[in-house]
Every structure is written in C-alpha cells, then in structure tokens.
Amino acid sequence: MSLEDGPLCxxxxxxxxxxxxxxxxxxxxxxxxVSRLFLHYLDNPALRAGDDAAAVTAGNGQRxxxxxxxxxxxxxxxxxxxxxxxxxxxTVNDVAMLGARPLYLTAGFILEEGLEIGVLEKVVASMQAAxxxxxxxxxxxxxxxxxxxxxxxxxxxxxxxxVIPDGCRIGGxxxxxxxxxxxxxxxxxxxxxxLAARGELGFETQLQSDVAPLNHLVQAMLEVSENIHVLRxxxxxxxxxxxxxxxxxxxxxxxxxxASIPVRPAVAAACEMLGFDPLYVANxxxxxxxxxxEDAERVLETMRRTRYGEAAVMxxxxxxxxxxxxxxxxxIGATRVVDRLAGEMLPRIC
Amino acid sequence: xKYQDEYRDQSLVGEALEExxxxxxxxxxxxxxxxxxxxxxxxxxIDQLLPTEIELVHGPGCxxxxxxxxxxxxxxxxxxxxxxxxxxxxxxxxxxxxxxDLFTVRARGGDVRVVYSPLDAVRIAQQNPQRQVVFxxxxxxxxxxxxxxxxxxxxxxxxxxxxxxxxxxxxPPALHAILGSAHNRVQGFLLAGHVxxxxxxHEYPPIAEQYQTPMTVTGFEPLDIVRGILQTVRMxxxxxxxxxxxxxxxxxxxxxxxxxxxxxxxxxxxxxKWRGIGVIPNSGWRLRPEFEAFDAEKKFDLQAIHPExxxxxxxxxxxxxxxxxxxxxAFGVQCTPESPLGATMVSSEGAxxxxxxxxxxxxxx
Numbered sequence: 096m097s098l099e100d101g102p103l104c105x106x107x108x109x110x111x112x113x114x115x116x117x118x119x120x121x122x123x124x125x126x127x128x129v130s131r132l133f134l135h136y137l138d139n140p141a142l143r144a145g146d147d148a149a150a151v152t153a154g155n156g157q158r159x160x161x162x163x164x165x166x167x168x169x170x171x172x173x174x175x176x177x178x179x180x181x182x183x184x185x186t187v188n189d190v191a192m193l194g195a196r197p198l199y200l201t202a203g204f205i206l207e208e209g210l211e212i213g214v215l216e217k218v219v220a221s222m223q224a225a226x227x228x229x230x231x232x233x234x235x236x237x238x239x240x241x242x243x244x245x246x247x248x249x250x251x252x253x254x255x256x257x258v259i260p261d262g263c264r265i266g267g268x269x270x271x272x273x274x275x276x277x278x279x280x281x282x283x284x285x286x287x288x289x290l291a292a293r294g295e296l297g298f299e300t301q302l303q304s305d306v307a308p309l310n311h312l313v314q315a316m317l318e319v320s321e322n323i324h325v326l327r328x329x330x331x332x333x334x335x336x337x338x339x340x341x342x343x344x345x346x347x348x349x350x351x352x353x354a355s356i357p358v359r360p361a362v363a364a365a366c367e368m369l370g371f372d373p374l375y376v377a378n379x380x381x382x383x384x385x386x387x388x389e390d391a392e393r394v395l396e397t398m399r400r401t402r403y404g405e406a407a408v409m410x411x412x413x414x415x416x417x418x419x420x421x422x423x424x425x426x427i428g429a430t431r432v433v434d435r436l437a438g439e440m441l442p443r444i445c
Numbered sequence: 446x447k448y449q450d451e452y453r454d455q456s457l458v459g460e461a462l463e464e465x466x467x468x469x470x471x472x473x474x475x476x477x478x479x480x481x482x483x484x485x486x487x488x489x490x491i492d493q494l495l496p497t498e499i500e501l502v503h504g505p506g507c508x509x510x511x512x513x514x515x516x517x518x519x520x521x522x523x524x525x526x527x528x529x530x531x532x533x534x535x536x537x538x539x540x541x542x543x544x545x546d547l548f549t550v551r552a553r554g555g556d557v558r559v560v561y562s563p564l565d566a567v568r569i570a571q572q573n574p575q576r577q578v579v580f581x582x583x584x585x586x587x588x589x590x591x592x593x594x595x596x597x598x599x600x601x602x603x604x605x606x607x608x609x610x611x612x613x614x615x616x617p618p619a620l621h622a623i624l625g626s627a628h629n630r631v632q633g634f635l636l637a638g639h640v641x642x643x644x645x646x647h648e649y650p651p652i653a654e655q656y657q658t659p660m661t662v663t664g665f666e667p668l669d670i671v672r673g674i675l676q677t678v679r680m681x682x683x684x685x686x687x688x689x690x691x692x693x694x695x696x697x698x699x700x701x702x703x704x705x706x707x708x709x710x711x712x713x714x715x716x717x718k719w720r721g722i723g724v725i726p727n728s729g730w731r732l733r734p735e736f737e738a739f740d741a742e743k744k745f746d747l748q749a750i751h752p753e754x755x756x757x758x759x760x761x762x763x764x765x766x767x768x769x770x771x772x773x774x775a776f777g778v779q780c781t782p783e784s785p786l787g788a789t790m791v792s793s794e795g796a797x798x799x800x801x802x803x804x805x806x807x808x809x810x
Contacts, residue, residue, distance in 0.1 A: 427459075427494065428459070
C-alpha cells in the first residue's frame with residue numbers, strides 16, 4: 096500500500112487468512128468467526144439462536160437442551176479444579192443455562208502419546224466427582240491417541256443433553272426492559288487462578304478457580320420464579336462480553352453499576368498489575384440471571400441460600416435503548432460503554 | 446491494594462472536582478503525556494465530570510504507539526526466522542507492521558512468546574542455548590531499567606544467544622517537539638508518574654520555564670488524575686509557571702538514582718523516529734558500542750525492510766494532541782481493535798483504543 100493509492104486501497108485485514116489466538120478468546124473475533132464461517136455453512140434455527148446450548152424438540156414434543164464444549168487448558172491441574180472438572184461443569188452449565196435439567200454427558204478424549212496413565216486417571220476421577228455433584232451420568236465416550244507433539248497432553252470434548260421443563264422459555268433473546276440483572280458472585284477467579292498457576296507471569300496467589308456445576312443453583316431459582324428470562328455463564332470473554340451478547344440478542348440496553356460488581360482483592364490486584372479488566376476475565380462457576388423486576392429480590396434471596404450463589408448481587412437493569420449496548424456507571428459517577436473483548440487479552444507494558 | 450478503593454472514592458474525587466470548578470475562570474487545554482492516564486481518564490469517565498472549561502488532549506506517551514513501523518517490520522523479520530525465539534511484551538503482538546503483525550508470524554509457525562519481564566526472556570535464552578532469543582525492548586524511561594537489566598544479566602551469564610531490539614524513547618524531547626510546534630495548543634501538562642518514578646522530575650523545570658507552561662507530576666488513579674488537573678489549573682489561573690508533584694507517594698525530585706546510572710552505563714542518546722510524528726533529535730536511547738553483542742539490529746541482517754503506513758491513519762496528529770480519535774474518518778469503521786490501522790488503536794495505552802473501548806453512551810459507530 097502506498098500513500099498515492101488514497102483511501103480506496105484495500106485495507107489490511109491481518110487475521111482473515113489464518114487462525115490466531117484471538118479467534119479463541121470468546122470475544123469479538125470468536126463471534127465473527129462463528130457468524131461468518133460456521134453459521135454460514137451450518138445455519139439452522141437452533142444454531143442461529145446463539146445461546147450456549149441449543150433448544151431442540153424430540154419426536155414426542157419434549158424440548159431438549161443440547162450442548163458441546165471442547166476443553167484445552169494448561170496446566171491440566173490448577174487451584175480449585177482441573178481439566179476433568181472443567182469438562183463436566185462447562186457442559187452441565189451450558190445445558191442448565193436454558194433452564195434445562197442436565198441428564199447425560201458424553202466425553203471424547205484426545206490423548207498425546209506419552210501421557211502418564213496416572214494423570215489420566217486423576218482427571219477421570221475428578222470427572223466422576225463433578226458428575227456426581229451435578230447429578231449427571233457420563234453415558235458414552237471415545238478415546239483417540241495422537242503422536243507425541245501432535246497435541247498437548249490431553250484434550251477433552253464433552254457434550255450434554257438435558258430436559259427443558261414445559262413452558263420454560265429461557266434464552267439470550269428474552270431480556271426485557273425493566274428486568275433486573277443478577278450475578279451469582281465475584282468475577283474473574285478462574286481466569287486469574289489459571290494464569291497464576293501457569294507461573295509465567297511471576298505472581299502467586301491463594302486464589303482458587305470457581306469451576307462448579309450450577310444446575311442445582313438454576314433449579315432452586317426456577318422453583319421460586321417463572322420470570323427468569325435469561326441465564327448465561329460468563330466464561331471466556333467474561334462478564335462484559337456475555338452481557339454484550341445478551342444485549343445484542345434481546346435488542347435491549349443493559350446498564351450495570353461498577354461499584355456493585357464484586358471482585359475479590361486478589362483478582363483486582365492481579366488485574367491492576369497485568370493491565371487486565373476483571374470484566375473480561377473468565378469465570379467457570381458464575382451465572383448472570385436477567386429476571387423480571389417483581390421477582391428479582393426473591394430470586395436473589397434464593398440464590399444466596401445456595402452453595403454457589405451465596406455472594407449473589409444485583410448489578411444492573413435492562414433498558415429499552417440504546418439497543419444492543421452495555422453501559423456502566425463508573426465508581427466515580429460517569430457513564431461509559433462496556434464493549435466485548437476484542438481479541439486476546441494481553442498483559443500491558445508498564 | 447487499598448489505593449484501589451481510596452483513590453477511586455467517589456466523594457474524594459467529587460471534592461477535588463468541585464475545587465476545580467471553583468478555581469477555573471476560563472478555558473484551558475491540558476495534555477496528559479501518558480497513555481496509561483488516557484485510559485484511566487476514559488475508563489473512569491473523568492473527562493465527563495470536568496467543567497467544560499477544561500479540555501484534555503492526549504499525548505504521545507504510549508510506547509507501543511510511537512514505535513516506528515520500521516522497527517515493527519524488523520521485529521517481524523527477526524521473528525520469522527526459524528532459529529529464533531522472539532519475545533515481547535504482549536501489547537506489541539497486535540501492532541500492525543507492513544502487512545502483518547507478530548500474531549501473524551506466530552500463526553505461520555514463528556516462535557513468538559509473550560513475556561511479562563525481559564528477565565523471563567533471558568531465562569528462555571538460558572534454556573535454549575542452540576537458538577537465538579530476541580527481546581523487543583520498547584518503551585519510555587519506565588521500562589528502560591528492566592530492559593537494561595536483562596542485558597546485564599545475559600552478560601553476567603555469558604550468554605551469546607540473547608539480544609534486544611531497542612526502540613527506546615524519552616519524554617523530555619517529545620515535550621520540546623510538542624511545545625515548540627507552531628500548532629501547539631497545550632497550556633499545561635500532566636507529567637507521566639511512572640516515568641518520573643525512575644527519572645525524577647529535575648529535567649522538567651527548564652522546559653516549563655522555556656515554554657512558560659506549568660506541569661504537574663501525576664499518578665494513574667482517578668483521584669491522582671483529578672488532583673494533577675487541579676494543581677495544574679491552579680498554576681494556570683495564578684499565572685504561575687512551575688513543576689509540581691501530585692504523585693508524592695511514588696515520585697521524588699531526584700528519582701531512582703541507581704536506575705538512572707545503570708541507564709547511562711548501557712544506553713546512549715540517539716535520534717529516534719516516532720511513529721506518525723517523525724524523527725525527534727536525541728529523543729531515544731540505543732545500546733552503547735560496548736554492548737553491541739546484545740544489539741539485535743547488529744546481529745541480524747535487516748536490509749530488506751520496506752515499511753508502509755496506512756494512508757488513513759492520523760495517529761501522528763493524535764499523538765501530538767492536534768486531533769482526537771473521533772476526528773479520524775477511519776475510527777471505528779475501517780480501524781477497530783480487531784483490525785487496527787495504527788498502533789494507537791492497539792495498545793492498552795493508545796488513545797484510539799481508549800476512545801473505542803470506553804466510548805460514550807451516545808457515541809455510536
């Protein structure tokens with residue numbers, strides 16, 4: 096490109112040719128890849144809904160939630176969890192976020208030649224414990240081994256199926272103006288705990304990943320309210336990206352209050368040091384609920400009586416406009432837009 | 446981490462803002478030098494809370510932004526070589542060079558690694574004696590001591606496979622360039638707190654005097670920034686020219702002497718090109734000849750570099766405080782954080798990235 100070509104010259108699109116890490120960040124680049132490539136070829140109404148699980152209907156009219164999730168994480172074991180617990184909880188949670196009761200999981204293992212059997216056994220035992228806690232069975236599985244160097248130790252893909260109760264219409268497109276936004280607890284624990292466990296960034300912390308099955312929390316919430324409109328677990332891309340997805344799907348504005356969003360001091364400190372924003376850090380055991388105003392307090396109280404919702408808080412509300420936007424009142428009383436995560440989160444320089 | 450609560454306290458910030466409103470009688474244009482401050486201003490919405498008389502323009506203090514495209518291209522060329530492990534601060538990976546960035550190099554098979562400290566790069570060099578390990582040593586005075594320590598450590602360890610690609614710049618020459626420009630409209634400066642933590646602020650009184658422009662050493666939390674603005678506005682309103690320190694919990698007049706002496710031992714001043722601005726005399730540092738063995742530009746053949754900039758990007762004018770990001774026709778349209786045309790849209794300290802990420806409720810793209 097030269098200066099003489101003027102503004103009509105082709106603009107650089109540096110990452111349209113090859114996959115880069117940002118495509119896996121869960122943010123905008125992931126979203127664009129899904130909508131431009133996967134959805135382009137695989138388009139159907141269930142996929143197009145854009146929720147973490149798809150709602151499909153069985154022959155007898157029973158509505159089912161189905162979901163799949165591939166797990167690649169390093170290190171395999173980290174404070175608060177491991178790849179096995181993550182693989183079970185990730186899919187259980189995706190299914191539960193449609194209001195469904197998860198029943199069965201499948202698991203596919205890609206194993207690198209040379210992996211210690213003892214490591215695999217520890218992971219599978221952890222899957223068993225997580226499945227028992229969630230009350231699901233791992234009903235089918237598959238194992239493949241690849242040559243040393245063709246994979247990094249161990250990858251697990253799980254799929255899950257659950258039953259959606261009659262009349263339940265929970266989904267990302269259901270948020271309505273006037274609804275309240277609830278969050279089940281402090282954000283950023285998983286992302287920072289795993290980052291610290293890698294030992295690359297030179298800090299240590301007592302922090303534990305929050306990885307947990309949330310289906311019992313969801314069941315408790317559903318028992319006290321028929322006005323839960325959206326459930327979503329803010330995993331990759333964090334709270335900010337998930338709220339943006341909901342605002343876009345529902346065509347509403349979500350307004351949150353910075354001071355009301357709980358962040359543990361250890362997470363806040365690590366984020367300050369690295370130049371990260373906790374709003375974009377991954378969680379594996381938290382959910383966002385968007386609930387009709389009249390039921391919000393009751394649902395919140397119920398959440399607080401559960402193991403994984405005891406620190407639940409109300410963080411904002413749904414407004415009619417500007418549609419598709421997430422706004423935040425900052426601690427010092429200003430207002431700004433909260434965008435999706437753009438690419439990979441990178442540590443800052445100074 | 447108490448400062449996160451106290452220095453972000455709404456009532457304390459509100460009191461300082463109220464004091465600015467009380468003191469100000471006419472319009473003033475202030476520049477915050479440091480991109481970290483630009484981001485804090487946008488992230489917390491400080492600009493929205495200031496009286497309309499105060500306009501903040503954003504300075505060139507973003508090391509990623511001002512690193513010239515030639516050097517990014519050199520980094521891309523080095524990182525593409527098969528026997529090289531190229532290490533960098535994370536932010537630099539997304540900065541577009543000519544046609545690609547370091548992420549592209551990595552996706553094509555180059556070994557590009559993010560490190561948080563250059564000392565990690567030295568460790569990688571120790572662990573991989575058969576490969577050349579290069580660290581992209583960019584930054585202002587703030588990162589110079591750490592980057593230099595990596596060279597001294599590599600030297601002490603007798604490593605011959607470690608080098609740094611240096612693109613160091615300094616704040617004072619940039620102030621001369623901005624204040625000496627015929628287009629300058631900056632009337633007061635917020636000096637970069639972390640630069641001054643290393644260098645102190647003894648370099649600045651002569652500059653303030655020469656251009657009759659008051660300056661305040663300023664930190665990065667909302668209360669720090671609002672207090673820095675308040676002190677600068679007080680000086681402007683009183684017609685007083687001085688350099689004050691509003692970041693006393695970190696910065697002293699002398700700065701970190703040991704760090705300054707180490708910089709002098711390893712680096713020497715040189716002319717540097719600033720991306721989008723041009724060459725500023727004596728505005729940078731390079732390795733002294735006795736440390737040439739650690740200079741990646743000397744170690745690798747980098748003749749075939751032909752850098753090209755996007756013709757749409759107005760980063761140069763933004764970095765000089767002449768324009769603001771929304772003044773650019775490409776802002777948010779052709780130029781976004783996923784597909785940036787200029788480094789100011791990339792860095793966590795870049796003004797365009799700050800405006801894009803923390804844009805205002807009414808500001809649609």
